[in-house]
Amino acid sequence: MSDNAVEAEEVGHIADLARIDLDEAEVERFTEQFGEILAAFEALDEVPEVDREADLTNVMRPDEVREGLSQAEALQNAPDSEAGQFKGPKVS
């Protein structure tokens, strides 16, 4: 189990990558649970390498113009918009 121990800082780092703020209680719970869950995932080490069937094919269609959403429809669920465009937070 000690191999799989997860540190609180690691949970915080992953939360940063995933862009999800966590409160302290969540970090504490997740730190404990992730150790247990990742230990269970460890069993995947026993899986042999498997030849995967190469039956994948690309699905293509002609690039034709067809009816899509109107600008108003595309914006109708946005918390904020301006001049027919989505309005997001500042980038930096």
Added chain:
Amino acid sequence: MAELNAYIATETIEGADDGPLSGKRVAVKDNISTDGVETTCGSAMLEGYVPPYDATVVQRLKQAGATIPGKTNMDEFGMGTTTETSAYGAVENPVAEGHVPGGSSGGSAAVVAAGEADMALGSDTGGSIRCPAAFCGVVGIKPTYGLVSRYGLIAYANSLEQIGPIAPTVEEAAELLEIIAGPDDRDGTTRDARDHGTDYDFAAAADGDVDGLSIGVPTELLDGADEAVVETFWDAIADLEAQGASYHEVALPSVEHAVEAYYVIAMSEASSNLARFDGVRYGQSGGDGNWNESFAQSREQGFGEEVKRRVLLGTYALSAGYHDKYYKKAQDARAWVKQDFDEALTDADVLASPTMPVPPMERGESLDDPLTMYLADANTTPVNLANLPAISVPAGETDDGLPVGLQLVGPAFGEQTIIRAGSALA
């Protein structure tokens, strides 16, 4: 009866005047887009979100004359086995009071079991149609990957999920599947059953004829299952035997690793799919601050704990240094599971197991222990990894009166085989 809380919204959507489903009330899971009607995925993130278009399956329901009585409650974004992770409250099991209805399509199974709808649509990523069907004593079908369009289904783990029917009987579930199945040029992963040696005559296959049917029973899926569940399972097999079927045991060593592989793949896909919820194009705004701060705040407020847990674990499994250890091994396991099933299905028409290894849990006992909840998906997740069709039919009840489901798995595009076999029981 106590309030089920099975619907998130009860706005009625009327279909065409005439059609094969006219007069039928078909409830729709709340992760399937309905033009002009709120679609929340059971999440606070999408509270008030109104899709500007219909999912392909909803279009087909309307064309077929169905009336949609409402949008059904579900685990948030399909992430759960009990319908307790919904931001809109848990759902009561109408046939086993005080117990969960299963999940994540718990609302869909509950409204069918309670007679509040004639049929319903669910979605199944790792068992989310079959589990609630089993726990509520109704029928659920998870179609072959690619049989039903996912256009308008709000994605959780798109390489695994399919929309499918829930109904009181196998024949009614097959009727609903007939309406929603078929290729769609808006979903490049759909395939035409007619290119795979079959057709769409599903309802006619529900003739109950199992004479000569060969059933394989994977012993791994019985090991560790609850005793009362196993007993009910064998009673159902005996019933099929009495009608002319035969069974033999088969070994599927790969399924021992299916749950881990499923969760690694599903969480990884979820971490990518749910990146779209940034509070800008839809969802709850994260307020002031720079892009990253606003994004992270929107997601802290909008997502519930199980969704956060899965997005974080998926992010971890895909992060530098861990990708090969988790994600790549999980894909190996997926290929292995697929090979095992294909091989077992060369000697058997269908593979049978209990749908769930346990009877419905009591409400409130699952949320504190996510790993135990994940392990309850041991029998359903391998089927999604293998892209195969499966049906859950009522097998009977435990001595305590709790419903038990029988799962029958068929070959790819073998829906008619599992429908025929299942219809001998329900």
